[in-house]
Amino acid sequence: MNTNREYTNPLVEQRADPWVYKHTDSYYYFTASVPEYDRIEVRRALTIEGLREAQPVVAWRKYESGPLSANIWAPEIHYIDGKWYIYFAAARTTETKEGLFDHRMYALENTSANPLEGEWTEKGQVRTAWESFALDATTFEHRGVHYYVWAQKDPEIDGNSNLYISAMENGWTLKGPQTMISTPEYPWEVIGFKVNEGAAVLKRGGRIFMSFSASATDHNYCLGLLTADEDSDLLDAASWTKHPEPMFQTSEENGQYGPGHNSFTVDENGEDVLIYHARNYKEITGDPLYDPNRHTRAQRLRWNADGTPDFGVPVRDGVK
Structure with a gap:
């Protein structure tokens, strides 16, 4: 008998930019930014709720110096053509904060059936058209083509990051x-920083939906949505339409601030689940990026009558 799955948030404390992937082996694989920004962890469980207590395994650690030595951000784990990949962003160690936004994107590969075992091999930097700030890569497959989506600073465009495919x-x-x-073009995308980042893809009902995060990583952080027809040329910018309003944002009433950098998965019954991070307080001392309390959260993703996703509002902590 199918029953609705329940979650109590936060799901995993002090894990930002959460990525949950359900594999064909029925396990949920989880990775996220750790507060120290110094390593990449992977854990797995047979239920989403089980990720709370699952033991993490360190897949990779940063170097002491060089381009892979600081601010290891937003890893994602994917399974492509029989191999596991982790995409992540890394910067180089500097004595000033000017190096904070010096990130490039990198890939790790693991040929083991279980990615908590075996060796993760560095495949190097994922090269794009520019040598500039780049991060938050994701990937999805559509009609036999694997697509890579990421955020990057175009030196010719004002702002911090745009989304590319x-x-x-x-x-x-x-x-x-x-x-x-x-x-970034709407007022809700340019608060603090002009940011589009952290894309995640969901396919349903003949359309491809792509969520993304916008604005600074404080209480202004929120989710936007792009939509494309499944028959369109996904490499044509004209195929993608942006919803003019944010889809998921701070709920003062529920005590949830800056929800964003999400992923999508399904529960044990195949129902869609939204995974995201948020804080449970508004005021932050210092740089929000160094506040460790962006916790991983989960809640049901519902659907509107017109076939578009209904993100709802971030659920209050401690409520099933």
Whole structure:
């Protein structure tokens, strides 16, 4: 008998930018930014709720110096052509904060059936059209093509990051055109910083939905949505339409601030689940990026009558 699954938030404390992937082995694989920004962890469980207590395994640690030595951000784990990949962003150690936004994107590969075992091999930097600030890569497959979506600073465009899409040659190499499909333009996308980042893809009902995060990482952080028809050319910017309002944002009433950087998964019954991070307080001392209390959260993703996703509002802590 199918029953509705319940979650009590926060699901995993002090894990930002959460990524949950349900594999064909029925396990949920979880990775996220750790507060120290110094390593990449992976854990797994047979239920989403089980991720709370699952033991993490360190897949990779940062270097002491060089381009992979600081601010290891937003890892995602994917399974492509029989191999596991982790995409992440890393910067180089500097003595000033000016190096904070010096990130580039990298890939790790693991050929083991269980990615908590075996060796993660560095495949190097995922090269794009520019050598500039780049992060938050995700990937999805559509009609036999693997697509890579990421956030990057175009030196010719004012702002911090735009969203780009490209086809992939293999798990760590892009090919063909690289198209900008979203740039911060609405007031809710430009608070503090002009940011589009943290894309995640969901396919349903003949459409491809792409969520993304916008604005600074404090209480202004929120989720936006792009939509494309499944028959359209996904490498054509004109195929993507941005919803003019944010889809998911701070709920003062529920004590949830800055919800964002989400992923999508399904529960044990195949129902869609939204995974995201948020804080349970508004006022932050210092740089929000160094506040460790962006906790991983989960809640049911519902659907509107017109076939678009209904993100709802972030659920209050401690409520099933």
